[in-house]
Amino acid sequence: MVIDQRTYTLKIGTVSTFMDLFEKEGLEPQVRILGNFMGIFRTEIGNINQIIMMFGYADAGERQRRRELLYLDPAFQAYLVKVRPMIEVQEVRLLVAAKCNPAFGLPTTA
DSSP states (O other): OEEEEEEEEEOTTOHHHHHHHIIIIIHHHHHHHHOEEEEEEEOSSSSTTEEEEEEEESSHHHHHHHHHHHTTOHHHHHHHHHHGGGEEEEEEEEEEOOTTOGGGTOOSOO
């Protein structure tokens, strides 16, 4: 499993608007096409203008195939037109979990 971690640094004052648009227009096409939506978070301490979202995939190939389909979706395209002006910086990381990660069912305590 790999996790696509997407961090968006937004323009000051746009976090609430971004989150509202995500919930109303961005979530549905992403869940429908990408699948394993792991969550969206906003920072409370540090850079308070950041949003972090994560999606899980079997591998990098699945991620690429699903993301290509997402960008063809009219609902997602309409959503992007509204949110892209709010985004100042986008960072994308593909995370590979360690074997001892609790998400893989291994015990974390003795």
